[in-house]
Amino acid sequence: MDTIVICSGGLDSVTLAHKVAGEGRLTGLLSFDYGQRHVKEVEFAARCADRLDVPHKVVDISGVGRALSGSALTDAVDVPDGHYAEETMKVTIVPNRNAIMLTIAFGLAAAQGAQAVGAAVHGGDHFIYPDCRPGFIDAFQTMQDHALEGVSAIRLYTPFVSVSKADIVTEGARWRTPFAETWSCYKGGEVHCGRCGTCVERREAFHLAGVDDPTVYADPEYWKQAVEGR
Numbered sequence: 548m549d550t551i552v553i554c555s556g557g558l559d560s561v562t563l564a565h566k567v568a569g570e571g572r573l574t575g576l577l578s579f580d581y582g583q584r585h586v587k588e589v590e591f592a593a594r595c596a597d598r599l600d601v602p603h604k605v606v607d608i609s610g611v612g613r614a615l616s617g618s619a620l621t622d623a624v625d626v627p628d629g630h631y632a633e634e635t636m637k638v639t640i641v642p643n644r645n646a647i648m649l650t651i652a653f654g655l656a657a658a659q660g661a662q663a664v665g666a667a668v669h670g671g672d673h674f675i676y677p678d679c680r681p682g683f684i685d686a687f688q689t690m691q692d693h694a695l696e697g698v699s700a701i702r703l704y705t706p707f708v709s710v711s712k713a714d715i716v717t718e719g720a721r722w723r724t725p726f727a728e729t730w731s732c733y734k735g736g737e738v739h740c741g742r743c744g745t746c747v748e749r750r751e752a753f754h755l756a757g758v759d760d761p762t763v764y765a766d767p768e769y770w771k772q773a774v775e776g777r
Contacts, residue, residue: 548704550567552573552664556593557729559707565722568599580609581648583612649664650691653694653703662702669712713756717756726761733745742765
């Protein structure tokens, strides 16, 4: 099935792009500028598209992102340090973000004649983000089946929805994903901070997968403290 992958430029979505490309099904990457403070991640998505020789479309929904106020990713709220399994990480929720992006992606896929939309939601996101859970994925597919009935039959491809971040690292290594060419940090600095939830999760995932982490972190050891403190 010809597949458009939603690619933020992060480790998960870039790995998914390489997986789909390796399977011979990738027709393009889709990224979103939703006003995130770490919008530099989109640059890494562009590099991925160049590397895989597919079109890359960036949709500007920053106006929508500004309206969804209160998140540490889009508003004047500090990004908390620590592990994703902590309640404090709920401040990184952007309400309905995945639902909005997926709806646009399905419309684009229908317009371009693609048969699938790939999204790299994974098991580690379930605790914090309701629109990364299997129940949401199933419900969204049902909704789109109705929304596009008689127009297009598009599948939502989420191969990581029930696996861990470490499993994604293992899969990425299998498909020779250049991990150094991905961006995860929510703080959007010059290098990964090493302290925010996504940095801690990233560093822990490489450790659990037994794969060398090429990422430069401002605080490379903090993840151990964060993991032990869960």
